[in-house]
Amino acid sequence: MFFSIVKKEFKVLFSDLGGLIFLFVLPIIFIVVMNLALGGLYKQDESSVVNLPLLDQDQTARTEILIEQLKQVSGFNIETEIEEEPVTRQKIDDLISNHNRQAAVVFPQGFTQALEQQKASPAQLVVDPATSDQVKIPIQATLQGVIGQVLSQDRLQAGIEDYLQQIPPEYSSLVDAQEIQQSISAQGQEELVKIEQVYPAGIELTESPTASQQHVPGYAVMFVFFIMTALVETVIDERVTGTWKRVVASPAAKTKIILGKFVPYYCVNILQIVVMLSIGALFYDMGIGSSWLGLLLVTLALPLVSVSLGLFIASVVKSKNQGTSIAVITTLILSAFGGIFIPLFVLPSWMQKVAKYTPTGTALEGFQDVIVRQLGVSAVLDNIIILAVFAVIFFILSTVFIKFEEK
Amino acid sequence: MPAIQVKKLRKVFPTKQKDTKDLVAVNDVEFSVEKNEIFGFLGPNGAGKTTTISMLIGSLLPTGGTADIFGLDLNKQMRKIQQVSGLAPQDIALYPALSGLSNLQFFGGLYGLTGQQLKKRIAEVLEIVGLAGREKDLIKNYSGGMKRRLNLAAGLLHRPKILYLDEPTVGVDPQSRNKIFESVKHLLQEYDMTIIYTSHYMEEVQMLCNRVAIIDRGKIIALDTVDNLIAQVEGHLSIGLSGKLTDAQQQIDQVNGVKKISQKKNVLKIDTTQVSKALPEILKIIDKMDTDLTSIKILEPNLESVFLKLTGRQLRD
Numbered sequence: 001m002f003f004s005i006v007k008k009e010f011k012v013l014f015s016d017l018g019g020l021i022f023l024f025v026l027p028i029i030f031i032v033v034m035n036l037a038l039g040g041l042y043k044q045d046e047s048s049v050v051n052l053p054l055l056d057q058d059q060t061a062r063t064e065i066l067i068e069q070l071k072q073v074s075g076f077n078i079e080t081e082i083e084e085e086p087v088t089r090q091k092i093d094d095l096i097s098n099h100n101r102q103a104a105v106v107f108p109q110g111f112t113q114a115l116e117q118q119k120a121s122p123a124q125l126v127v128d129p130a131t132s133d134q135v136k137i138p139i140q141a142t143l144q145g146v147i148g149q150v151l152s153q154d155r156l157q158a159g160i161e162d163y164l165q166q167i168p169p170e171y172s173s174l175v176d177a178q179e180i181q182q183s184i185s186a187q188g189q190e191e192l193v194k195i196e197q198v199y200p201a202g203i204e205l206t207e208s209p210t211a212s213q214q215h216v217p218g219y220a221v222m223f224v225f226f227i228m229t230a231l232v233e234t235v236i237d238e239r240v241t242g243t244w245k246r247v248v249a250s251p252a253a254k255t256k257i258i259l260g261k262f263v264p265y266y267c268v269n270i271l272q273i274v275v276m277l278s279i280g281a282l283f284y285d286m287g288i289g290s291s292w293l294g295l296l297l298v299t300l301a302l303p304l305v306s307v308s309l310g311l312f313i314a315s316v317v318k319s320k321n322q323g324t325s326i327a328v329i330t331t332l333i334l335s336a337f338g339g340i341f342i343p344l345f346v347l348p349s350w351m352q353k354v355a356k357y358t359p360t361g362t363a364l365e366g367f368q369d370v371i372v373r374q375l376g377v378s379a380v381l382d383n384i385i386i387l388a389v390f391a392v393i394f395f396i397l398s399t400v401f402i403k404f405e406e407k
Numbered sequence: 408m409p410a411i412q413v414k415k416l417r418k419v420f421p422t423k424q425k426d427t428k429d430l431v432a433v434n435d436v437e438f439s440v441e442k443n444e445i446f447g448f449l450g451p452n453g454a455g456k457t458t459t460i461s462m463l464i465g466s467l468l469p470t471g472g473t474a475d476i477f478g479l480d481l482n483k484q485m486r487k488i489q490q491v492s493g494l495a496p497q498d499i500a501l502y503p504a505l506s507g508l509s510n511l512q513f514f515g516g517l518y519g520l521t522g523q524q525l526k527k528r529i530a531e532v533l534e535i536v537g538l539a540g541r542e543k544d545l546i547k548n549y550s551g552g553m554k555r556r557l558n559l560a561a562g563l564l565h566r567p568k569i570l571y572l573d574e575p576t577v578g579v580d581p582q583s584r585n586k587i588f589e590s591v592k593h594l595l596q597e598y599d600m601t602i603i604y605t606s607h608y609m610e611e612v613q614m615l616c617n618r619v620a621i622i623d624r625g626k627i628i629a630l631d632t633v634d635n636l637i638a639q640v641e642g643h644l645s646i647g648l649s650g651k652l653t654d655a656q657q658q659i660d661q662v663n664g665v666k667k668i669s670q671k672k673n674v675l676k677i678d679t680t681q682v683s684k685a686l687p688e689i690l691k692i693i694d695k696m697d698t699d700l701t702s703i704k705i706l707e708p709n710l711e712s713v714f715l716k717l718t719g720r721q722l723r724d
Contacts, residue, residue, distance in 0.1 A: 242498030246561070249464040250517035251489040 016319045023321070026329040033333050036351060052139065053079045053087045053095060053104040060112040062150070069146050070105075076142065078105075093200035096128050099344060099356070099365075103127045103139050106198075115151060122194035123147060129199055130368040132214055140195050147195075203373050213287060216280035217367035218340040220273050221360050224302055225331040227272070228310030231265050232323035235314035239403075248404050258399055262307055269303030277371075289370040294377045298366035301384045304391035305359040312394045315402035334360040362386045408478075409439035410569060410601045411446075411463075416472035418458050418625075432458040434625035435472065440569075440601055440618075445591065447616030447633075448605040449710060451720075455625040456605040457497055460571045463603075464494050477568055490518070493567030495559040497574045503547040507538060507557050510546060511564060518565035525564075532560040535593060537586045552583025559587060563594070569601045570594065576611060591615060609710035613637075621714060628717050633710065640712040641666050642682035646675045647702035648693065655696050662688045673701070682707055 013020055054070070056063045071078045080087055082095075087104075095101040106124040125143065127136055199205060238244040247257060277295075280286035288295060310327065317323035336342055337351065338360025344352050355361040366383035369375045418433040433455045440446040448456045461467035463474060465485040474481040479488045501510045508529065515525045533539040536556035546554060559575055572591065576584045588611070594600045606612050612619055613633050621629040621636070629636055648655060652670055660668050664681035679685045682705055693700055715721060 241503075242496050242500035243502060245461070245466045245498075246494060246496060246500040246514065247517060248466045249489060249492070249494050250514070251486050251519075252517045253486075 016321050018318055018322050020321070022325040026325050030329055030332060033336060036348065049075060049077045050103075050139070051077045051079055051101055053082060053092050053101055055087045055089060055092060055104070055106045056080065057089075057109045058107045058111040062112045062115075063107045066107070066147055066150050069150050070143070073142055073146060076139075089201075092126050093202075096126055096200045097202070099128065099352075102131055102135050105143060122196040124196050124198045126198050126200060128373070129203060129205055130214060130372040133211075136197070140197075144195050199373075203375070205374055210285055210287070212280045212284035213372045214368075216276060216284070216286055217371055218364055220276040221302065221338065221363045221367065222331065222335040222340050223276065224269050224272055224363075225306045225309070225334060225360070226328075227265055227269050227303075227306055228313060228327035228331065229324050231261070231307065231310035232314040232317065232327050233320055235261070235311075236317070236320040236323055254399065254404055257404075258311065258395075258402065262311065262395075265307045265310065266303050269306055270299060273299045273302065287371065287374075289372075289374045291370050291374075291376040291380075294370040294375070294380045295367075297377065297384050298363060298370060298380055298387075301366070301387040301391075302359070302363040305363070305387050305394065308391045308394035308398060309359070311398040312401065315398045315400075334358055337361060338364055340364060357386065359387060359390045362390075410442040410444070410477055411438075411440040411603075412475040413438050413459075413463070414473050414475075416459065416462060416474060417470045418455075418462060418467065419470045431625050433462070433469075436622070436625070436627055438620050438627060438630055440603060442601055443595065443599055444618065445595060445602045445604055445616045447612035447619035448603060448622060449607070449609060449612045449619050449714070450605075450622035451607055454607075454622045456622055457573055458625075459622070460494075460573050460603065460605060463488075464492055464571060465489050490565075491568040493562035493565065493570045495562040495570070495572050495575050497577065499554045499558050501546045501554060501558060501561065504545065506543050506545050507533075507549070508542040510557065511542070511561060514561040515564040520564060528564045528566075532563045535563065535590050536560045537590075550580070550583075552579040552586075555579045556583055556586060556590075559590060566598060567600065569603070572602060572604045574606055575604070576606070576608065588615065609714070613710050619710065621710070621717065623714075623718055629713065636710060636713045637708045638680060640708045640716050641678040641680050642708040642712075643704075643706035644675075644677040644679060644682060644686065644689065645702070645704040645706075646677065646689065646693070646700065647673055648675065648698045649673060649701050650696075650698035652698070655693060655698055658692045658696075659689050662692070665689075680708070 052070075054067060056067060067078060067080065070076065082091060085091070089106065092101075092104040092106070096104060104126040106126060108124060111123060123143065125136070125140055235244075238247070252260075277286070277288060277299075281288050309330070313323060313326050313330065317326060337347075337355050337358045339347075339355055340360060344355055344361075347355060356365075362383045366380040366387075369379040369383070373379070414437055415435045416433055416437070417431070417435050420430040420432055422429055436455070436459055438446075448459070450456050458467065462469045463476065463481065465488065469481070476488050477491055479491075481488065502513070505513070511529045511532065512525065515528060520528055529542070530539070533542055536559055538553060538556055538560065541549075541553065546557070549557065555575060555578070559572070562570060562572075575587055575591075579587070591602060591604070592615070595602060604612065604616055616633060618630070618632050619636060620627045629639075652673065652675065656668055656670060656675060659665060659675065659677060662679075662685050664679045664685040665677055666680060667678040669676045677685070677689070686705070690700075711721070
């Protein structure tokens with residue numbers, strides 16, 4: 001009896017060979033993609049180095065020493081010139097705004113003097129507000145440590161020299177200046193220097209971004225794409241039960257049939273986004289920015305892609321197993337490429353370029369522009385156009401591949 | 408002018424295997440259906456009945472041939488053909504998670520029915536199939552017979568000129584089967600519909616249809632009225648007698664309509680094209696003879712016999 005059940009289940013599984021193959025092939029694709037994406041995290045080579053543009057507006061001997069010291073820190077590539085052009089504040093703003101760099105350092109004018117006088121004029125760390133703390137904190141700590149160390153060594157050296165001058169010459173041989181310096185320099189460096197986080201020009205935040213502002217939009221984008229699974233299942237079920245044949249045998253136009261399938265899932269997707277953002281806003285103190293229109297436009301544009309992509313998948317697969325496997329893996333891969341659960345800077349540079357043109361990456365950037373960077377409609381227009389283009393392409397492909405009359 | 412005129416309709420399904428020939432599911436089929444006729448399409452499973460209907464209703468593209476349906480060209484005016492065609496498919500093509508009413512509202516909507524008109528039509532078709540009062544139940548809670556009846560109702564909502572009933576009684580209980588038969592007769596009388604009725608149950612086709620096309624392996628092998636088709640084959644009489652059979656056999660052989668007579672022990676087996684006319688004559692002969700009638704078994708000719716004669720196989724093989 002037991003073997004009969006086992007045998008039958010194997011037969012059922014193998015009756016959909018395509019679906020079975022996808023169950024193996026798709027995870028392999030996923031492993032390959034994730035290895036490509038995450039490979040940089042676990043190997044130490046040029047690709048794992050963080051490029052850190054540095055603008056020295058102070059131009060003193062001390063900032064020069066600081067820059068040299070920073071250049072010695074492994075894991076960072078301090079860029080005072082980019083493409084043979086000196087780094088400027090404008091260049092830094094562009095690089096950060098376009099997500100070409102995660103962060104940049106600015107030593108503002110008067111930085112050295114202020115330090116010497118122990119006045120407030122901290123070094124600046126220019127970051128994108130949407131950059132997660134996982135990225136910012138190590139850079140900030142490194143910067144703080146290096147600056148602090150240089151300054152403390154500088155200051156101690158001067159202090160010890162003053163002190164030694166006051167010691168009578170007959171006792172000076174008993175004092176080891178280097179030993180004193182080493183024992184003291186490890187203490188209290190961080191208090192000596194402050195790092196101020198600033199944002200690129202055009203971004204003015206009244207409050208620092210919250211964790212929910214950084215995570216909720218990403219999860220919203222990812223879960224919107226999970227609707228593809230439900231859509232694929234429905235379409236395949238219709239084919240299997242014969243209702244599709246009945247619908248096709250009616251005089252309803254093909255475009256109406258497809259749009260009729262599209263609209264309900266589109267509405268559910270919008271509701272899904274509204275619910276997720278509302279939970280973030282109501283329970284996790286997530287500000288939603290000041291541009292309601294921008295938020296609305298991104299919310300309306302994203303499901304156009306998820307539903308039309310779902311329709312496309314449904315139109316080309318042959319079984320429910322195939323369809324749901326492809327839908328899930330597509331969602332996960334798009335999420336990985338879009339920087340939803342892997343920060344974009346971790347990806348190899350070619351993948352970062354591709355990521356900018358994934359529907360997930362585009363939508364996430366749109367949400368972050370409005371919610372985190374508190375930008376307006378003009379900032380998200382590009383994203384909306386890209387999403388609309390994706391939607392049109394997938395929708396056209398669906399109409400081409402979906403089987404109305406069997407051939 | 409016939410309501411439907413099918414000319415050399417052909418459907419070939421290419422096979423992917425190299426050494427296997429393409430499957431010719433429908434092989435240059437030709438037939439015509441008169442207006443307000445119930446036209447039977449009789450054949451075993453896999454004969455090509457559903458494939459033919461699928462091409463006529465536009466869910467399958469023909470490989471070749473054409474059809475004229477109420478003056479509309481199958482290859483050029485499919486949308487208009489679909490507006491005048493109704494289908495009760497072989498599968499239960501309903502949404503199980505929805506109620507009967509929701510299903511009917513959806514399928515009515517596909518034909519442009521809305522508002523009061525849709526409401527009225529739904530009430531009408533529910534009455535026809537005997538499901539009035541059960542429309543709010545979910546389809547998944549319907550019995551097999553009820554699903555079949557609602558499957559039929561969904562094809563009637565737009566009052567089609569031509570209705571395709573594809574194996575409408577498969578797997579239903581006798582009560583639902585009778586209700587479906589009643590519905591079909593009602594539609595013919597009240598709504599002036601033309602019906603194409605496919606089945607592999609010869610009793611249904613024989614009872615309901617005016618004319619019948621017998622299809623086997625994609626080809627129509629016979630097409631005529633039920634009576635004419637049956638007239639082509641003999642019925643059988645098996646008569647058991649006690650006593651001397653030789654004289655009786657000689658006299659019965661002379662009876663009008665008797666084609667062949669054979670004897671096995673005390674039983675005479677008589678093949679006749681007109682069992683009902685021949686039997687009284689044969690009984691008179693037996694009555695006059697010095698012999699007693701011990702048993703009588705009548706096997707009337709039917710469409711099953713026709714199919715057996717034409718193909719050498721049983722219809723349900």
